[in-house]
Amino acid sequence: MNEIIKNIIYYYSLGMFLYFLIVNLLYIIVIVISLDRLKKTVKINSGDITAVSDYTKPISILVPAYNEQATIVNSIQSLLALDYPQFEIIVVNDGSKDSTLHEVISYYNLRRIDVELNNQVPSERIRGVYSSFDRPNLVVVDKENGGKADALNAGINVSRFPLFCAIDADSFIERKALIKVAKPFLKYPETIASGGIVRIANGCNIENGRLIKASLPKKMVERFQVIEYFRAFLTSRVGWESLNSLLIISGAFGLFRKSAVIKVGGYKKTIGEDMELILRLHKAYIKEKIPYKISFASDAVCWTQAPDNLKGLKSQRIRWHRGLIDSMLRHKEMLLNPRYGKVGMLSMSYFCFVEMLGPVIEILGYIVLGMAIYYGILSNVVIYIFLMAFLFGVLFSYSGILLEQLSYKRYRSIVDICSLFFYSLFEQVGYRQITVWWRFSAFLNFKEGSKQWGSIQRKSFTKGS
Structure with missing residues (x-):
């Protein structure tokens, strides 16, 4: 024995x-690969005088929100201050049980409006749409609960512009982040998606939805996550993007060509909706032999709240891994399949x-x-x-x-x-x-x-x- x-x-x-x-x-x-890519990116960005032009496409910013009363107003404030020629903000209240909807309506003095919906992707019933004359580029959608993917689909149906940016309600992006994440769409016409880098806001000096100074959080569990995020974004994603084989754009900050997402049926109701969507985009464009590019903008920064205790971290990591398992199983036919090139192999x-x-x-x-x-x-x-x-x-x-x-x-x-x-x-x-x-x-x-x-x-x- x-x-x-x-x-x-x-x-x-x-x-x-x-x-x-x-x-x-x-x-x-x-x-x-990442080191070489980052050196080139930083060099290009430091000497890049292109910012906005007549070719800059307007963007619909989608903010799915469920029980986000603590951060939703701060998030909207930071979004309204973004440096970008033309954009609209669509906050989608996914049947929150707290006062998320009331907080936004009250703070911005919104009123109910009539909107003709373009139901191109499936979503739960929309109960009402709100806006105001003072903030015409701010729209709030109140809908029945259906999950994050469903809330994003509702936002797509309400949106007016050819590009949409998905941003978590507990996050905020830097003032020029939208310009930076949109640059691949200007440089490469075949771009269908572009992701930004996510950094941890815990411990930072933040005022009115704006980063004043980046500092490390105090707790050990938070500092470990700062290190993890560096590994995930500055090594892994930079490297895979250089091969046009990036499989995930963070749900906290991603820019998409709306027609491409509608083409593959929008977001699916799954725990890993961000990765699952990217896999479907790869699959569809490779099958139809349509040239495409999925980019990663390492200088486009989104700051997000990370769990500050083991209980919250445990829930997050189990959820993330279930999302990975679910995405892999849904698209298992791509694994080691030469038909899908570098993505599959x-x-x-x-x-x-x-x-x-x-x-x-x-x-x-x-x-x-x-x-x-x-x-x-x-x-x-x-x-x-x-x-x-x-x-x-x-x-x-x-x-x-x-x-x-x-x-x-x-x-x-x-x-x-x-x-x-x-x-x-x-x-x-x-x-x-x-x-x-x-x-x-x-x-x-x-x-x-x-x-x-x-x-x-x-x-x-x-x-x-």
Whole structure:
């Protein structure tokens, strides 16, 4: 029996070693690509005198809102102050149970208006539309609850302009972010979607929906998330965008060609509606052999509230991973399918075998480690695996921080920068294992997972929020 267990441990350890080796080599390649891409992007942007022109298309900003009374007015204030030639703001109240609708109507003195709806994508019944003479570019839609995807569809049906930007109600974008995220549509006519970078607002000095100074939050759990966001956006998304194989544009800040989204049927009611939409866009345009581009604007910044406690973080991470699983299953025919080119062969493979199945493989690795210690057969291979996982984890965190400092330098305090490097060490011990377990648990009750709104407790955007 001991011999069988020993063989299981040995061969699984060997398999894990090869898996981590391949994955880490892939990470290094992506980091190198991202570094080169960011250097070029920063150089181009620093000398780019193009801003707006007669060719700049007007944008409909869609803000789906469910129980967002704490932040909704601040969010609208920041959006109204955006530097962009022509835009409208459409706040979609998705049957909130709090005073979200009342807060907006009261603050902006809105009245009910008659609107002819263009139902091009499905959504729940719209109960009323509100606007005012003072703010003609602000529209509030009140509808029956249907989830975030349904709220976005309702916004699309009410919108007037050829491009729409989806922004979370608990987020705000920088004054010139809309111009920056729209640039790919000016430079590349085949662009159908463009995403911005999402940064954590916790701890920052924010006044009237405007960032005054970027600072690190105080809590350890929040600082770990700052590091995670650097890795996700400045390495992963920059790298995949360079291959035109980006599979996700954050639901917090994304710009889309409305005709393209309508072409694929709008948003679907799923927990991972942002990734699922991008996969459908890839699939449709590749099948029909239509040239297209899905871009990532690393200088277009959206600031969002992150969970400041483990309970909120757990809910968020389980929801995110269920969304990933759901999207992968819905479009499994694209996986390793040469018909879909780099999207099917590279990015789908990465998201399936690394992002989706990675937590399962890692949890099994911890079990193998425990068995090896229990039976007294801990081999060098097992030790190398976990040492490699720790060192490469730190390396990738450091890479994300360095890419930030080499490019945009939003955190200028030496203390903040040193703190990020310091916390990167501790992120790999304890925090990583907790988040891996949460992602693994998303598999255990996946079918029971909610396909509706997921939320954290919102706080008003105030100084040092």
